[in-house]
Amino acid sequence: MHKKLFIPGPVEVRPDVLEKMATPMIGHRSKDASALQRRISDNMRKLFYTESEILLSTTSGSGLMEGAVRSCTAKRAAVFSVGSFGNRWYEMATSNNVPADLFEVEWGTPTTPELVDEVLSTGKYDLITITHNETSTGVMNPVEEIAEVMKKYPEVVYCLDTVSSAAGTKIEVDKLGVDICITSTQKAIGLPPGLAICTFSEKAVERAKKVPHRGLYLDLLSLYEYIQKKDYQYPSTPSLSHMYALDYQLDRIMNEEGLENRFERHKAMAEVVRAWAREHFEIFPDQRYLSNTLTNIKNTTGMDISALNKKLGERGFQISNGYGKLKDKTFRIAHMADCQMEDINEVLSVLDEVLGFK
Helix, strand or coil: CCCEECCCCCCCCCHHHHHHCCCCCCCCCCHHHHHHHHHHHHHHHHHHCCCCEEEEECCCHHHHHHHHHHHHCCCCEEEEECCHHHHHHHHHHHHCCCCEEEEECCCCCCCCHHHHHHHHCCCCCCEEEEECEECCCCEECCHHHHHHHHCCCCCCEEEEECCCCECCECCCHHHHCCCEEEEECCCCCCCCCCCEEEEECHHHHHHHCCCCCCCCCCCHHHHHHHHHHCCCCCCCCCCHHHHHHHHHHHHHHHHHHCHHHHHHHHHHHHHHHHHHHHHHCEECCCCCCECCCEEEEECCCCCCHHHHHHHHHHCCEECEECCHHHECCEEEEECCCCCCHHHHHHHHHHHHHHHCCC
């Protein structure tokens, strides 16, 4: 039995999107490949509300996260963390011998603009990383407020992880002053895992030129320079299958659903799940900073979440246990990508039945 996924990635993928991945191959050095990758870049600029260049990588989002901190830290990175994936960015930096400091807050609370200002005012850092939407805690950081602080530090390269939020909530990259905004395909974009995407500003380009040891495969400057010279082709063989599906999906998002409608759908689904969580449990994170793509719920009854998921699986559904140190203390229901309100109502109805709420 196929289990309908309500987990924070991978997500349910529409059959027509999956079918696009079976499109016959073309040469990745052909004009058709250039046209495909250029269309994707043009539409991703629209999705990110940016004029910056777009880079594609046959990796998960973690690949471009590592590439960003390695390629663009000339002095020292300040890594702000609100959960497991912020901490991962710090591990990436230190394992690549990139000087970095970790600024982690209590799980369930956000990175505040005051904290960012306090850290950057020291003058020690020339790059920061922020997690926009942290799936381990269900926190969505106040990036609009952080953007006001970043205006004071124009020399600092700003990296933003939007892996679990891009295409599910509005992220105006240029307005926010973000230099490298990173996402991947298996979450709110609604594709299988395997492709990552990021913006790459002129400031990031100039910074990377000053960093001597950027690696090879994940050197963002080399990706940038190659697509300029080779008309949106890449130095290594890309996943054309993902690109066929992404090209199709972006066209559908832009021209069939519409970006604003997609964002509103995600908000509406989030509100329904939050209302259910408040009725029967408690929401884990600070209520002022809730994710629009995932809800993290306190296990106030002490139930066996693995056993719950087993019962759900027998009915064809899957939610997610808590992540890391929150395992069994919380559980998570994702509402992202091409999930519809009827899907949310269905899974909540099944949860009511399994948990004896009706």
